[in-house]
Amino acid sequence: MGEFDLIERYFKRPVRAAVLGVGDDCALLQAGPGTQLAISSDMLVEGRHFLSTVDPFKLGHKALAVNLSDLAACGAKPLAFTLALALPRADEAWLEPFSRGLLALADAHGCELIGGDTTQGPLNICVTVFGEVPVLAGRSQALLRSGAKVGDDIYVSGNVGDARLALEVFRGTLNVPGPVFAQARARMEQPTPRVALGQALRGVANAAIDVSDGLLGDLGHILSQSGVGACFETPFATDLIACRSNPAWSGCQSDLCLSDEHWLELVLAGGDDYELVFTASASARAAVLEAARSSQTAVTRVGQIEAAPGLRLIDAAGQLMRRSYPSFDHFA
């Protein structure tokens, strides 16, 4: 039984008081007439989501960043968060930089720590974040996974695949030049939640999700929840991984080089990217570019929503590819 089956079987039920329940990036609760509260919770476990050797300052950043990324995927403005923390011991040398990293990102987004819990136990960090989404003329402005329409363009923000490259170096399955590893590691350890882009896409994008488990897997959630399919242009995708254009590659030993196939796999199935994948109608292209400009976030068009179910990968020659890429599942 995988993570999504587990949630589906034991914890998903019909929505009652909430506007939106289990199964999107955030849940939505009505909060007064013109506002909805977007809520998301993410738990980080040592050895699973971070290495025991990680700098606590960076871990504090990441614990909040992955939650802010869920707000971004809903187009919500961050308001506040709670922190529940299990620690093996009350270690000030860890707590001081952890809280500094956490609160620096919180301050950068005007997101206030309002409560939580601390207890003794194996290191576990659980953040629950609250944001607000306007309701205009009775219509929620939240971006959902379920809104993609046939003919929509598919976009990805920023860079994808670098975090996975760093993970593979840590695992010892890849060997890359030092500056490439440093670049990839920064992306893995201190992801940038696309909060401003998410808000700028309200009223522009039809559907959105954040990339935490892998680009294709997360796009797959949009497709299944919208009841549509897609074609995905892989030549655009291979440019999404920032490390590929690092100048340290030039002149390095050829045994360090990665194949095109390898680069593509890092991008499509990497995970831990915290970028946004979203869809918008072709008539909204100028509005998407304006949202990218105003939020100072690059976006790349990588495909199109189609009526036929499934996800079709297209190669540089315009041909259908046969490979499939798994998404990350915590219980697979």
Place this chain on the structure above:
Amino acid sequence: MGEFDLIERYFKRPVRAAVLGVGDDCALLQAGPGTQLAISSDMLVEGRHFLSTVDPFKLGHKALAVNLSDLAACGAKPLAFTLALALPRADEAWLEPFSRGLLALADAHGCELIGGDTTQGPLNICVTVFGEVPVLAGRSQALLRSGAKVGDDIYVSGNVGDARLALEVFRGTLNVPGPVFAQARARMEQPTPRVALGQALRGVANAAIDVSDGLLGDLGHILSQSGVGACFETPFATDLIACRSNPAWSGCQSDLCLSDEHWLELVLAGGDDYELVFTASASARAAVLEAARSSQTAVTRVGQIEAAPGLRLIDAAGQLMRRSYPSFDHFA
């Protein structure tokens, strides 16, 4: 460094957008003109908050109950909750009863599961709960720890000390008749959050807190946050532990008997009770009794708020006692 010092030093900051931040049973966020959202988060760790042998159905109940108890202490009406769950493996024989116990209590309180996270890791259950509190004529009706006034009566709901008795039997430091253990164990494993009483006390009580770390320690938070002291009548307290009047004691071996001193320690420093301690002015006695009646919850008057700082324990002869009782601290 203890749990409260840790929070104070690294995570407590001046409140900005929130109505109330770190340091009460719940945080409060404004949610429309007439309502505040009360938010609380509690993390349960195996071996610390529950034994690995506990019935998963009861654990599901308790994971939500301890959070509902925080809402009760604020006088909030439960609305919804998120669940973040780290599991060693996706074990259906555990998940099925766990989710049943959790959702049964949720349904009993009309509190909807709206989202969360599941991941692989050492067993850890983090629930964040949301409730609502009315704002009447610009005044929040939330019960806070900081509202106790000199001359207030001090009350305790239900029974206190039984959960600790069960814990001591599990630890092997106490030996009691079987039916007494069964009674105590039920209180430890399936506490009853005083949600109806908390709401009935809005506009009646001046201050409230739930008893999770120990009766005197938690009352101490009311005293320090209200800037007052109290006298506490111990003869009333020894009646608070339900197990003491279990008929199984009669005729049992004398070496099983507990001293008065021991009973009092279980009540005053027990913890894990999830009852409410609250204060109300002497003129509100009839209103307190009506709140107890309407919520079908017993309340016992155990002392009085005084101007002189500190907590004075009074014995049956009306004399000041010299003992002090520690509160439970996860890092002490």
